[in-house]
Amino acid sequence: MKAAYCFFFMLCFTLPATAYIDPGTGSMLFSLLTGLAVTAFFFVKNFAISLKSGLFSKGKVVAQAKKERFVIYSEGRQYWNVFKPILEALDKRGVDSAFYTSDDDDPGLSFQSPHIHARFIGRGNAAYRFLNFLEADVCLMTTPALDVFQLKRSPGVRHYAHILHAVTDATFYRLFGIDYFDSVLLTGDYQKKDIRILEQKRGLPEKRLVTVGCAYLDALAERGSRRTLRPEPRDATPHEARTAARKTVLVAPSWGANALLRRYALALLEPLAKSSYHVIIRPHPQSMVVEKDAVEILRSALASYPNIEWNFDAENSAVLSRADILISDFSGVIFDYAFLFGSPVVYPSFAFDKRPYDLADIEEEAWTFRAIREIGAPLDEAMFADIETALDAAIENARSESKSERVRRLRDEAWMYRGEAGERVVDFLLEASAKPC
Secondary structure, rough: OOOOOHHHHHHOOOOOOOOOOOOOOHHHHHHHHHHHHHHHHHHHHHHHHHHHHHHHHOOOOOOOOEEEEEEEEEOOOOHHHHHHHHHHHHHOOOOOOOEEEEOOOOHHHHHOOEEEEEEEOOHHHHHHHHHHOEEEEEEEOOOOOOOOOOOOOOOEEEEEEEOOOOOOOOOOOEEOOOOOOOEEEEOHHHHHHHHHHHHHHHHOOEEEEEOOOHHHHHHHHHHHOOOOOOOOOOOOOHHHHHHHHOEEEEEOOOOOOOHHHOOOHHHHHHHHOOOOEEEOOOOOOHHHHHHHHHHHHHHHHHOOOOEEEEEOOOOOOHHHHOOOOOOOOOOOOHHHHHHHOOOOOOEEEEOOOOOOEHHHHHHOOOOHHHHHHHHHHOOHHHHHHHHHHHHHHHHHHOOHHHHHHHHHHHHHHHHHOOOOHHHHHHHHHHHHHHHOO
16 A cells, blocks of 8 residues: 555656746646646545455445644745634644644644644645645635646545635635635625625535634734733844934735736836935735746846835834835725824725636726725825825825724624634534535
């Protein structure tokens, strides 16, 4: 039996890969080879079990090889705040589970629990190979595009569940991002409608849609409540003192052709660098995978400006707490910032190209775009030349009671069951493992 395992794992040889698990980075060759290997693997395994049962067990049923009840898969440390409340809830209830990650520096690997088995499974195709042979009752992940390119449904997994890691529309994934999951765990009820529309248009069976809240924001809110947002520096250097006295603007965009770093680049960043603001630029983690060269060009071009700071932290709570105002595009960080800190947001005005995304099949305007208009202030390209004035005005306007009330209303829509996501996810996992699919 071990020989069969080894033989079919060898069929899935490793191809060079540095990409995020995403449709745009798929390899058709890898998909073909993996599909053949997975099919053969489970065929041989089941045949061997049947043979052993029939010839050597004298009629007794031999149990299937042990598999995990629950598997939680994380692409990396940037998703730790999604999974931390869930692992804590599993541990509290004494539920045995596996936590697999593609980041050997993932904080989840250090999670101490007799009930949680944590393991680094490799990156890129090494991770795909492991996941495509997975055996579990339920597999939970933030990773989209199941069964689209490299990441295939394993015959050994009974139920695949996707958990949203931001309060934005579920249709902001690249095409077919959540089509082939058995269930999707939502942050707010508003996300259900568009998923149902996609299922009808694409002839898909209805998934289980369960609103659990946002574990990610729960974790950030808990951490923020335990610390001072703006601690006074001790023995600050003259440079640190000048920086602390300035207002700080955080530039934190999404990634891809629609994102502001690609659209505007130095046209936006140079006027900011010349302003009196301290400027923190935080590229999206995926930018450092698929558009790293472009980011490095910008870093080189802005290297001479002392008020420019680049941030690549795995999580964003610390840098969000330092900012007086945020510039973003359609990124979920807008809602992290507004919901947790109530601070002002500005966004560039441009026509969003929906074609690469699931929302291209949705006629109604996305909730995210409507919400951003209510929360933030538009920033036209013509305003870049005098951007300091625009930022000052946005900070002043954000103090109005009407804007604060809009933020509270949108938070209630998109971030339901605040503080309860971890427990609600575990409730779902236990229910899903008990029900036949």
